[in-house]
Amino acid sequence: xxxxxxxxxxxxxxxxxxxxxxxxxxxxxxxxxxxxxxxxxxxxxxxxxxxxxxxxxxxxxxxxxxxxxxxxxxxxxxxxxxxxxxxxxxxxxxxxxxxxxxxxxxxxxxxxxxxxxxxxxxxxxxxxxxxxxxxxxxxxxxxxxxxxxxxxxxxxxxxxxxxxxxx
Amino acid sequence: xxxxxxxxxxxxxxxxxxxxxxxxxxxxxxxxxxxxxxxxxxxxxxxxxxxxxxxxxxxxxxxxxxxxxxxxxxxxxxxxxxxxxxxxxxxxxxxxxxxxx
Amino acid sequence: xxxxxxxxxxxxxxxxxxxxxxxxxxxxxxxxxxxxxxxxxxxxxxxxxxxxxxxxxxxxxxxxxxxxxxxxxxxxxxxxxxxxxxxxxxxxxxxxxxxxxxxxxxxxxxxxxxxxxxxxxxxxxxxxxxxxxxxxxxxxxxxxxxxxxxxxxxxxxxxxxxxxxxxxxxxxxxxxxxxxxxxxxxxxxxxxxxxxxxxxxxxxxxxxxxxxxxxxxxxxxxxxxxxxxxxxxxxxxxxxxxxxxxxxxxxxxxxxxxxxxxxxxxxxxxxxxxxxxxxxxxxxxxxxxxxxxxxxxxxxxxxxxxxxxxxxxxxxxxxxxxxxxxxxxxxxxxxxxxxxxxxxxxxxxxxxxxxxxxxxxxxxxxxxxxxxxxxxxxxxxxxxxxxxxxxxxxxxxxxxxxxxxxxxxxxxxxxxxxxxxxxxxxxxxxxxxxxxxxxxxxxxxxxxxxxxxxxxxxxxxxxxxxxxxxxxxxxxxxxxxxxxxxxxxxxxxxxxxxxxxxxxxx
Numbered sequence: 001x002x003x004x005x006x007x008x009x010x011x012x013x014x015x016x017x018x019x020x021x022x023x024x025x026x027x028x029x030x031x032x033x034x035x036x037x038x039x040x041x042x043x044x045x046x047x048x049x050x051x052x053x054x055x056x057x058x059x060x061x062x063x064x065x066x067x068x069x070x071x072x073x074x075x076x077x078x079x080x081x082x083x084x085x086x087x088x089x090x091x092x093x094x095x096x097x098x099x100x101x102x103x104x105x106x107x108x109x110x111x112x113x114x115x116x117x118x119x120x121x122x123x124x125x126x127x128x129x130x131x132x133x134x135x136x137x138x139x140x141x142x143x144x145x146x147x148x149x150x151x152x153x154x155x156x157x158x159x160x161x162x163x164x165x166x167x
Numbered sequence: 168x169x170x171x172x173x174x175x176x177x178x179x180x181x182x183x184x185x186x187x188x189x190x191x192x193x194x195x196x197x198x199x200x201x202x203x204x205x206x207x208x209x210x211x212x213x214x215x216x217x218x219x220x221x222x223x224x225x226x227x228x229x230x231x232x233x234x235x236x237x238x239x240x241x242x243x244x245x246x247x248x249x250x251x252x253x254x255x256x257x258x259x260x261x262x263x264x265x266x267x268x
Numbered sequence: 269x270x271x272x273x274x275x276x277x278x279x280x281x282x283x284x285x286x287x288x289x290x291x292x293x294x295x296x297x298x299x300x301x302x303x304x305x306x307x308x309x310x311x312x313x314x315x316x317x318x319x320x321x322x323x324x325x326x327x328x329x330x331x332x333x334x335x336x337x338x339x340x341x342x343x344x345x346x347x348x349x350x351x352x353x354x355x356x357x358x359x360x361x362x363x364x365x366x367x368x369x370x371x372x373x374x375x376x377x378x379x380x381x382x383x384x385x386x387x388x389x390x391x392x393x394x395x396x397x398x399x400x401x402x403x404x405x406x407x408x409x410x411x412x413x414x415x416x417x418x419x420x421x422x423x424x425x426x427x428x429x430x431x432x433x434x435x436x437x438x439x440x441x442x443x444x445x446x447x448x449x450x451x452x453x454x455x456x457x458x459x460x461x462x463x464x465x466x467x468x469x470x471x472x473x474x475x476x477x478x479x480x481x482x483x484x485x486x487x488x489x490x491x492x493x494x495x496x497x498x499x500x501x502x503x504x505x506x507x508x509x510x511x512x513x514x515x516x517x518x519x520x521x522x523x524x525x526x527x528x529x530x531x532x533x534x535x536x537x538x539x540x541x542x543x544x545x546x547x548x549x550x551x552x553x554x555x556x557x558x559x560x561x562x563x564x565x566x567x568x569x570x571x572x573x574x575x576x577x578x579x580x581x582x583x584x585x586x587x588x589x590x591x592x593x594x595x596x597x598x599x600x601x602x603x604x605x606x607x608x609x610x611x612x613x614x615x616x617x618x619x620x621x622x623x624x625x626x627x628x629x630x631x632x633x634x635x636x637x638x639x640x641x642x643x644x645x646x647x648x649x650x651x652x653x654x655x656x657x658x659x660x661x662x663x664x665x666x667x668x669x670x671x672x673x674x675x676x677x678x679x680x681x682x683x684x685x686x687x688x689x690x691x692x693x694x695x696x697x698x699x700x701x702x703x704x705x706x707x708x709x710x711x712x713x714x715x716x717x718x719x720x721x722x723x724x725x726x727x728x729x730x731x732x733x734x735x736x737x738x739x740x741x742x743x744x745x746x747x748x749x750x751x752x753x754x755x756x757x758x759x760x761x762x763x764x765x766x767x768x769x770x771x772x773x774x
Contacts, residue, residue, distance in 0.1 A: 004169040012178045019182055019205055022198070023189035029197050036201050039182075043208055046178075049169060052215045055230050059211075062234050067204065067241050074245045075197055078252050094192040105184040108491065112180070113173045115487035117471060120222035127219075132227050139353040140228045142281070146407060146419045147235045149288050153400040153423060154239030156295070157430030160393045161246035161445070176468070183461055190454055199450060206457035210464050217468040225473060229415055233460060236422045240453050243429050247449050250433055251442040 008049045011042040018042070033071050040064045051127045168219060175216035183209035200244055207237050276350045280358040283332040283339075283366045284406045287373075290328025291399035294321050298392030318390040322381040322731070325395040326374045329402065333374070336366035340765075348412065354474060357412045360769040364611060365409035365538040368618055372531035373402040375622050375738075378731030380523040383629045386725070387521060389435050397427035397434075398527070405535035412546065414463045414473040417539060421459070421503070424535065425452045428528060432520040444519025448528075451512040455502040462495030475547040484552060493548065497558055500543075503536045504592045505585075507565035514577075517585035522637055525581060526625030529588045534614050537595055541607060544599055545773050559600035563692060566593030567699040574706045580628060581639045583706055584621070587665060590699060591617055594680060597692050601684045604770050609680040611766040616664070616672035616746050623661040623739030627654050630732045633725035644710055646719030651726070655714040657736050662707040664743045667700050672746030679763075 015038075022035040040063045047056035125131055136144055186209060189202030211230045218226025301307050302317055310316055340363035348354035376398060384390040404423030411417040429452060433445025467473055469488035470481035483489055498509065505513035517525045548555055570590030577583040595617075598610035631638040631647075631654070638644075648655040664671035677700065681693040728736070745753075745760060752758045 002169055008170045008174070012174070015178070016181055016185070019185045022201060022205065023185055023193065029195060032198055032201060036205065039205065040208060043212060046175075046212065047215055050175065050215050050219045052218065052227055052230075055211070055215055055227050058231065058234055062238060063204075063208070067238055070241055070245060071197060071201060074248060078249070097192055098188050101184045101188045105180055108180055108487070109177050111487045112177060115469070115489075116172050116176065117217070117220050117468065119168045119172055119220045122219070122222040126222065127224065127227060132224050132231075135224045135228050136231065139225075139350075140355070140415060142349055142355045143228075143232055143415045143419045146416070146423060147232060149291070149400060149403060150235060150239050150419065150423050150426065152291075153397065153404075153427045153430075154242045156393055156396055156400070157427055158242040158246035160391065160397070160430050161243070161250045161433055161436065186457070190457075196446070196450075200453075203450075203453050203457055206454075207460065210457065210460045213461070213464040213468065217464065217471075220468075221471050223471075226467065229418075229464075229467070229473065232415060232419060236418070236456070239422070239426055240449075240456070243426055244449050244453065247429065247433055247442070247445045250436050251439075251446055254437065254439045254442055 004049050008046055011045045011049075015039045015042040015046070029075050030072065033068060033075060036071075037064050037068050040068065051122065053127050054129050054132045055127070172216060172220050175219075176213055179209045179212040179216065181209075182206075182212065196248055200241065200248075204237060204241070207233055277347050277358075278349075280347055280349045280356055280410070283336050283370075284356075284403055284410070286328055286332040286335060287370075287399055287403040287406055290325060290332075291396045291403065293328070294325055294392065294399060295396045297321060297324060298396075302392065314390050315385055317392060318384060319381055321392045321395045322377045325399055326377045328399065329370045329374045329377070332406070333367055333370035336363045336370065339363040340367065353413075354476070355413045355416050356407065356410045358410060359773070361538065361542060361611075361773060362410040364765070364769045365535060366406050368534045368538075368614060369402060369405045369409065369531050372527065372534065372618055372622065373398060373405075375626070375735045376523055376527045376531070378735050379526065379626055379629050381731050382729035383521070383523045383632055386632050387435055387635050389437075389521070391434075394431065394434060397431050401425075401427040401431070401527075402531070405531055408535045409538045409542070411539065412475045412542070414466065414475075414478075417543075418456075418460060418463060420539070421536075422456065424532065425456070428452075428524070428532065431524045431527070432516060434524065435521050438519075440519040441521060444516045447512055448516045448520070451502065451516075455499050458495055458502070459499030462492045462497075462499060465489075465492030465495065468492075475543065478547045479549070482548065484554065490554070493552075493555065494558070496543070497540075497555070497562075500536060500540045501562055504533055504540070504595075505589050506562045506592050506596060507569040507589065510566070510569070510589050513589060514573075514582045514585040517588075518579060518581045518639075522581065522625060522629045522632065522639070525584075526622055526629070529584065529625065530618050530621050533588065533592065534618060537592075537610065537614060541599065541610060542773075544602070545607070550602070556600050556602055559596050560689075560692065563593045563596035563600055564695050566590060566596060567696050568593075571699040571702040571706075575702065577706070578641055579639050580641060580644070580710070581637070584624060584628075587703065587706070588621065590703065591621075591665075593699070594677065594696055597684050597689070597696060598680055600692065601687045601689055603683060603687055604773075605686065606680070606683040607770040607773070608763075608766040609676070609683045611769055612746075612750070612762065613676040613680055615762060615766070616676040616743065619739045619742040619746070620661050620664040620671075620673055623736065623743065624658065624665065626732060626735045626739065627658040627661065630654060630728055630736070631724045634722075638724055641709065641713060642720065643724070644713045645717035645721075647714040647724070650719050650724055654728075654736075655711075657740055658714065659711040660740055660743060662710050664747070666704050666707040670744075670747050672743045672750075675747055675750045 186205035346359035408420030435441035574586035664673035
């Protein structure tokens with residue numbers, strides 16, 4: 001096994017463990033957020049292994065950087081350190097739901113190898129800024145411009161909801 | 168490709184399932200939001216994996232869009248959590264009267 | 269019938285551009301006017317700013333409507349943005365849906381002006397968010413690529429999350445926004461996973477290429493298609509993915525509720541129609557079965573649950589679930605005639621639903637909705653015109669002959685019968701029979717009981733009056749003259765328009 005493949009499996013295991021940690025951690029929201037940070041960073045490493053260099057950088061900057069910081073900020077602002085855990089209320093449906101999820105997942109994984117496309121050879125600059133940038137500004141210019149309106153909508157929406165007093 | 172594609176897509180499916188189960192079973196709003204973020208991350212992993220398999224960067228561009236949308240959603244979502252918190256000191260789903268599903 | 273040149277066609281984005289620019293103008297105008305003492309010789313009050321912005325927004329929407337109508341009248345086939353990577357297209361379906369979205373948004377602007385004053389939440393951001401959401405809908409109905417489809421859905425949804433929570437001091441509005449947001453972003457993730465799997469199965473995000481490469485025996489393709497349909501079922505609130513709708517509709521400000529019930533539903537259904545035709549047509553049997561189940565479940569659950577509601581907004585929410593069920597019949601049938609019937613249904617649905625919500629909005633007073641059934645007792649004495657209009661709108665929704673609702677259901681059910689679908693029309697007719705009970709409860713209350721409780725608002729604003737009149741006239745016109753009528757009504761040929769719209773698809 002090559003170094004890159006080894007890295008993939010280590011990071012995959014780390015991502016799954018921390019994702020489970022985030023979902024199963026019932027007491028501390030901050031710890032859950034920290035677990036998610038680790039999930040995202042390990043995914044960024046996996047992106048590098050998969051030759052998606054540009055996406056890997058975005059993953060660190062936007063996800064692990066901006067979005068998770070926003071989460072932590074709100075958790076601290078609202079002082080949500082402890083999450084009142086209510087074990088008595090309806091645990092059975094949750095277990096059933098999780099079991100159904102695992103069953104569907106197992107069925108999907110069992111049939112997966114036959115359904116996948118063949119892996120193509122790639123050019124040396126695959127996933128580089130240049131290549132993604134060209135695709136972004138040439139083929140995908142419409143969704144790219146729409147994204148700017150989307151961010152505007154998010155800014156206006158967040159201000160309307162969270163600002164203490166409006167005009 | 169250094170690892171088989173089914174391992175990448177399989178990992179993505181596992182993370183998506185964890186996120187889905189978390190979003191449906193947890194009661195803390197911030198944790199539900201984080202679970203949804205995990206689902207989006209799983210989708211991104213699929214897109215990157217398929218993109219690598221096809222040797223096209225369409226998937227990478229799609230991931231860029233997903234990340235933008237995720238940031239926008241989180242901003243509005245946390246805005247909603249804050250406005251709710253102003254009127255009622257709780258972010259547990261069960262304390263929200265409309266949210267009995 | 270695809271006509272395209274090798275050059276990029278920016279004109280395809282004209283309606284989207286107009287609406288999106290409108291949102292920027294509204295945002296700037298609010299800042300510029302809000303700071304001044306007087307503007308155009310009028311003292312600047314909050315009401316004045318609101319009315320001004322409402323007017324400006326509706327002008328932009330109206331321009332987009334005219335542009336779309338122009339496309340509709342002259343469109344030979346389909347033009348795409350860039351033939352190599354289509355992304356967005358302009359054809360009759362896009363133009364038709366854009367017109368519906370613009371009408372729905374204009375109605376919302378007119379209704380919101382007075383209503384937001386009554387609720388004391390009249391901020392200019394409302395109109396900016398409304399226009400942004402509308403631009404998302406316009407993009408959604410013209411998407412021919414999964415990436416633009418996703419961006420359209422999000423640009424539509426994100427402003428509406430904020431609009432649902434626009435009454436910031438009202439806990440019900442906060443909770444409505446929260447629930448809509450949680451369901452919406454969960455749905456987006458599901459939808460997105462479906463898109464990713466389809467990309468993996470077909471190697472493309474373009475609808476036409478997806479159809480060419482689609483292999484119904486491939487696990488990824490089937491799972492992707494299934495998740496995509498589930499995502500849309502959430503968006504249009506089809507059973508069993510509907511639980512969020514009544515709570516969200518009840519808690520949101522009513523002007524926003526009517527926008528969600530109408531504009532969101534119309535654009536989501538048109539997008540689904542386009543996906544069904546262009547990315548997976550001719551109708552796959554499994555997809556048809558899926559629509560069949562969703563449709564039957566929505567009709568049964570929507571109608572039965574509507575009966576036991578005590579709140580008019582909740583009742584209208586369940587009735588809109590039932591209406592989604594009727595529309596899904598057309599998708600399950602999957603013939604050209606059925607698609608035309610779907611578009612006609614959406615056209616009628618727009619007017620009769622906005623009309624009903626407009627009455628609820630016109631009655632709102634003292635910062636409160638009058639949305640319980642008792643609030644309507646004896647309304648024929650206090651507000652006779654409103655009582656008569658509300659009767660018309662609910663009777664149309666029930667599907668009484670002479671109204672657009674009847675024609676819409678009739679052509680939809682007959683298209684289904686013609687294709688050998690027997691059970692769906694039977695279920696739908698039984699559901700409509702049940703719906704008579706909860707719809708006619710309102711006229712009975714209004715005409716046979718004495719007024720009780722606080723008096724309703726006694727004056728109707730110009731905007732509200734315009735919306736009510738337009739809706740009433742449209743519902744009657746579509747009912748009496750669905751094809752060409754006598755005299756000047758001969759220009760009004762709704763049935764022909766919807767047939768022309770679907771004839772060029774595929």
